[in-house]
Amino acid sequence: MSDLYTFENEQYRRTYWHTCSHVLAQAVKRLWPETKLAIGPSIDNGFYYDLDSEETFTPEDLEKIEAEMRKICKEKLKLERFELPREEAVKFMEEKGEPYKVELINDLPEDAVISFYKQGDFTDLCAGPHLDSTGRIKGNAIKLTACNAAYWRGDSSRKQLQRIYGVAFPKKEELDEYLKQQEEALKRDHNKIGRELEYFTTVDVIGQGLPILLPKGARTIQTLQRWVEDEEQKRGYLLTKTPYMAKRELYKISGHWDHYLDGMFVLGDPDDYTKECFALRPMTCPFQYQVFLNRGRSYRDLPMRLGETSTLFRNEDSGEMHGLIRVRQFTISEGHLVLRPEQLEEEFKGCLDLAKYCLGTVGLLDKCTFRFSQWDPANPNNKYEGTAEQWDEAQSVMGQILDDLDVHYTVGIDEAAFYGPKLDIQYKNVFGKEDTLVTIQIDMLLAKQFGMEYVDADGQKKTPYIIHRTSLGCYERTLAYLLEEYAGALPTWMAPEQVRILPITDRAAEYSVKLQKELFSQGFRVEVDERNEKIGKKIREAQLEKVPYMLVVGDKEVENGQVAVRHRAEGDLGVMSVPEFAALLKNVVDTKAKK
Incomplete structure (x- = not known):
């Protein structure tokens, strides 16, 4: 055949x-x-x-x-x-x-x-x-x-x-x-194991697409957020904090009111211009632009890299809701780079390098694919801003950058943002459904709509280009994919509970609490199982809850200042001193090992 x-x-x-x-x-x-x-x-x-x-x-x-x-x-x-x-x-x-x-x-x-x-x-x-x-x-x-x-x-x-x-x-x-x-x-579906392991839940009276992050899920996402924010700071990003809502007038300038209104949660009558009308933000770009616009700028201020851990709101169709992958309120590692045209390729490369580093570190990069999302020339008026010439220029520039960076991609027609083409880093869940994890977008239009200008070296006022990008994308979606990738056994560095101490005797229980405080003071997340249960049951339950390390403590360990170490996958690691175990754990966490 x-x-x-x-x-x-x-x-x-x-x-x-x-x-x-x-x-x-x-x-x-x-x-x-x-x-x-x-x-x-x-x-x-x-x-x-x-x-x-x-x-x-x-x-x-x-x-x-x-x-x-x-x-x-x-x-x-x-x-x-x-x-x-x-x-x-x-x-x-x-x-x-x-x-x-x-x-x-x-x-x-x-x-x-x-x-x-x-x-x-x-x-x-x-x-x-x-x-x-x-x-x-x-x-x-x-x-x-x-x-x-x-x-x-x-x-x-x-x-x-x-x-x-x-x-x-x-x-x-x-x-x-x-x-x-x-x-x-x-078995790996995050909707199943995420609820069983108590990472998140949903409640009917709160609504579809509005998950409650339980302490485990909240801790893992906090760990990821802090790591991304620190990494962005190392790469020259300036941290911003902007409002969750704005008046309709802001979205009119950006174009979201005309192109994205159906996807927004509006507070007030959108058609009544005699009263103020607000909307929850579906993205942060028009807010972060105000940082650039706060005062006059020169070419020496550029590139200006702005980053924010942003909570966003999108009115997704109810039929699209799925666990943590597609929700109506979510948090994202959002950023916008304001730059001179000649800085575009280098800054785009930096954004791609950051995204690859983040996805590679958490263990998702190898399964990602890349899509060059372009406009549809047959649908220019009601979905897209700008002229055909502007889109041809933006897509030509972006295509050249992707080729220069040797990015292997597919083309997605009519997948662009309304203001520009983008590189979407795609990932499939365990059932084969594909969604976007990270996006990097080139925007040659919105800066002019907001009156963004800088004084160039020749003394002339010029309009900057903008890159819209995420580092790790939507944290809720990322957590869902991580739970599926690791079948709930998240790597130690991001696990909500890294160590569980399992005392065998009452004497060991008192020692275990002191040990917990000692490890906690070193920055580790440690719990003690003080229940009056057989040690075999405690170990089995810790295994089922995917706790990376278990420290079995009996009278002998108390006497010698030691712990018997078990790993959820590697089994018995032997008896160690507390400093030895702390050093082992520190190395696993600091290197972000995938175990």
Whole structure:
């Protein structure tokens, strides 16, 4: 078989899964004819179809649908593409009783080609592409994996639908291997282990996307924040602290009011200009610009590197919420560099170096990919600021910088910020869902909108360039990925509890408290398990809670001023003096070892 028609080829894989989504929809329509079809695309790890049905689909129903899909595959139905003029297409879908398809047709551009795919007694509105026959799909290698709620077109004010997810492979052995990997992923899912290990929780009366960081999660994030802030200071960043909200007028200047209003939490009536209206900040850039604008600036002030641990607020769709990965309030290592044009490449390199250092130190860099996110020239007016010429210049400059730095990237069209192109450092969770961890953006537009100027060496006033960037990205999202990467056993330097002392006797308990204070005074995070339990149980529980080091203390250790050291992964490390253990622990923490 040609490489074009294997699962290694992404286009073929997506075509295969797209066809599976049509087979899924056909199967549902056969079993529940009154079901209304919404949309059914392929996704990174399979496919789904959104359906409007009176039937609430259960796991047993998914098994029935799978069986019907296998029948459709055995029927080897030919997929035939045809086109219709708009009026005929609308009438065709109206006659089939498919209101969601009618809406999609009406929303297509005037010059759009309206195409359909027919397979046996089933026809769907679709641009394609598809396999030529349902017989190409191996029915015994199909698995429907879940059924969740989903709003029509992602809008919580619209009808709630049911989304059936599935996956399929050319061979049953490949499906079995995938399902085995998914079982392992479930064990590592931060939503599971993060709650079990008490890093975070969520509460219905507080709301979706607003997690509570429990003491463990709060301590780990505090450790990461302090480390990043110290590292940024070493690299010449100036620390800022700006408000959590601002008047609508600030966002009007920056363009967020016109381009990002749906993603903001607004306090007041946004359309009533007789009263003040505020919004919680979705990003810090327009606030940090005020530091530059505080007084006149010359070329000697540049580059000005501004950094802040920023709490931000974004009105994400409820269907997008997922544990700590996608939330409505989050904290980010945000920064903005104001610079002269000739400083752009060197400062961009510095931002990338910082991001790589941070991600490498925490152990995530090796699984990251890079995306050069560009504008969509077909959608310039309602999403993007600036002219085509300005965007061409910004993207050309950024492309040259990325090539000079030998960054291997993919291109993401229509993924740019509204004011400029960006480099997105991407990461996938254990289920294969990709999100952005770190972003570095080039902005040649907003400085002028804010009247930012500096006096150059020739005495002329000039407009600076700006780099928007993060060092470690969103701390909540980073914590989620760390919990998954290490299956909850975070490296000692960032672990919320680094040492647990386990006394065997009452005499040892008193000694253990003194030992805790001694290690605590050296900056280590230490707890004592003083419960009247057998030592075996104490060790097992410390292991289950992923505590890096356990110090077993009995009468002999008290007498000799020693501790019996255990590591969660390496087991018994032997008896050490307290100074010896403290030196070992200090080395592990200072070097940020991944154990």
